Amino acid sequence: MLSARGIEHHYGARRVLDIDSLDFETGSITAVVGANGSGKSTLLRILAFVEMPTNGSLVLDGKPIRTRADRLAARRIVTLVEQRPFLFSGTVTANMLYGLRARGCRGSEAKRRVVETLQLAGVADLADRDARTLSEGEVQKIAVARALALDPKVLLMDEPTSAADRSSTNRLYQIVAEARDRGVTVVIASHQLEEVYRWSESFVSLEGGRTSPVSPENVFRVEIPAGTGSKEVRLGDLVIHLVTDTTGPATIALPPDDLIVSTGGFSSSARNQFQGRIQRITDDGRGRVTLRIDAGVELVARITPSALAELALSVGSPVVLSIKAMAVRVF
Amino acid sequence: MDFLIEGFRRAVQLILSGDADVFGITALSIKIALSSTVLACLVGIPIGFVVGTTRFWGRRAALTVLNTMLAFPTVVVGVVIWGLLTRNGPFGGLGLLYTWWAIVAAEVVLAVPIAAALTAAAVQSIDPRVRRTALTLGAGPWRAHWAVAGEARFALLAAVVVAFGRVLAEVGAAMIVGGNIRNHTRTLTTAVALASSQGDFALAIALGLVLLGLALTVNVLLQLFQGRGHA
Incomplete structure (x- = not known):
């Protein structure tokens, strides 16, 4: 059109x-x-x-x-x-x-x-x-x-x-x-x-x-299986755990502010843990640092400058991203 | 001081008694002012619109020229028009010198920059969304310009009123190209100048009061119109 x-x-x-x-x-x-x-x-x-x-x-x-x-x-x-x-x-x-x-x-x-x-x-x-x-x-x-x-x-x-x-x-x-x-x-x-x-x-x-090939808000179109409650969807090589009653084609978002960035895996209630490597770091100068991470698909996470310094992160650093299944948004 | 009070008393008498001289001069002045204003606005408003709304090379220079022409000395305009219309001038064959049309020509030259500069300022101050909105709703260029004019209508009306005020109150050019001939080219302003030079203070005051009354009437009408629009 x-x-x-x-x-x-x-x-x-x-x-x-x-x-x-x-x-x-x-x-x-x-x-x-x-x-x-x-x-x-x-x-x-x-x-x-x-x-x-x-x-x-x-x-x-x-x-x-x-x-x-x-x-x-x-x-x-x-x-x-x-x-x-x-x-x-x-x-x-x-x-x-x-x-x-x-x-x-x-x-x-x-x-x-x-x-x-x-x-x-x-x-x-x-x-x-x-x-x-x-x-x-x-x-x-x-x-x-x-x-x-x-x-x-x-x-x-x-x-x-x-x-x-x-x-x-x-x-x-x-x-x-x-x-x-x-x-x-x-x-x-x-x-x-x-x-x-x-x-x-x-x-x-x-x-x-x-x-941009990736939304700034980590939004993806997926096919959600039938059923209610906890489910898994595939996103490339990643398996995403989420909780929804929606079935069929849907949009999911992993809010960048809800993604926890760590330098190693840790025991937690978060059902989703993805390993990746930092590709780009951008500091907006207003207390927010944006990390672009290759985790099989490109994901964006936002952290504070102090977290960046404490974890000693730089481009190329391996990281683990965690997010609770219930924090994955389904539209 | 007594001569002032006496002047006002006789001025009121002249006006109230329907003095033929006063009313003849007033009618001619209104005719000249209206004709000049209409012609000046027909030329000046489109010029102002183009300068105010379009981008072209030399636009800033055009705005500067327009604003400078606002301060054009009226006697200079009178002399130039006189030179053009005199028997040996390029337009001498038209036989317009010392007619009311000669005064109109001079007043138009003086009023065009006013209409153009105030129009340019008016349309420049209009929100750019007006034209864009008109275009997004399917308007062609002319309809979009008309929408801008509609939103700027009070400022445009003010430009017309200022131009009218300028030509009504002008004396230098009217005196030079009109010659201040009784019953032909004598306007309110040239008559005031003549009456005061002859010591007829009452007539000068009477004509001055009529001038002020005309200016007041036009401005009150403008205020009423604007008030209704903003209600």
Whole structure:
């Protein structure tokens, strides 16, 4: 549906994106994850055709998007909900109508779609409110509703639930999943990993503007056997013990802060112990040291600088990673 | 001090009695000010929009030129326009010198930089998300620009009002290219200058009060409009 090839983007001399290849399938939800400044928002603006990449190309529905006319046509089937959405001055309904009119939908049909979408998003009571009087959470809901009213083929959302409570978040993702089922390609950038992993089929992890083969949060797609309670899943050569009632395809995460790093095995209640070797050490200067460890698959663990010094760890040091079966997250 | 009080008393009398001179001069001034403002905004606002919203080589220089032109001496503009419109000038054949159109031409030259510079400042201060949001919702470039203008409408209106105020209160260029001819090119400001030089203090005060009244009316209308928009 939407593909990016050789995307490079610079702000001045600084390269903020360097992506070889990305494909977003029709009728799928893809999560884009990564730390602040990793390039998520820039990527989404490029995918929405509102920012031109310095180099590289985008292909939509098999057609390369090259000219200004191509980009305008693309923006009529792709839409983006920004991290801090903007509502034009005027009522909520006027905001909802703006995009519909820009896409040639007018009159009673446009009004019908506004009413339907506001009801779907559970914000019908805000229809006549002045957009400038809405709370941050309400603005976010209206921005999502405004995008959904356009019935886009590609829906891009940047942190769509950062100001939402849990019930609103669940409602939003249910609506998004329904859109996915209708064939909409959805791409969501979010810090709220639990939600995006639960609802997305695939994810793209960005680190310093590049796609990372490993999520910063040790997230893996696995097949969980039938049954309840304690189970084992295979991850390459590793066997992971976990506790879940989920079965079938699922996403699991080994939170980097929950991985215990030691220099030798020790007796403990942790069911998971993996031997590995440190490949890279990064100190963020704010009391957190990130270790990249090759344990058969690449895993990330975070420790404090004092732990690093006490264990005398350096690149190449052998380590043992431990994590309780109950600490392995299943989405 | 008595002559001041007497001047105000006679000024009020002139206004209330519907003095034909006062009302004729006022009508001409409003006609010139409105015509100049409309023409200046038709030219200046698009220039300001382009300078304020697009990136091009020499943009900073263009902004500097616009801001410098805000301080253009009005008599210099008057002399230049006079030179262009005089019988031996390049546009002398049009026969516009010492007509109200000549005053309009001079006022337009003075007001275009105001409309352009204030428009550029207005659209530059608008949140960049406005244009981006319009684009993500499927707007073409013109519709996206219109969205920016919509969000900047109060600042743009203020630019129009400032331009109107400038041309209404201008005297130097109007005197040079208009000639201050009674019933033809005599505006409120040139009439005030003439009346005070002739010692007709009451007429000067009366016309001055009308000028102030016009400026006050326009600003009150602007305030009311802004108040409604922000309610």
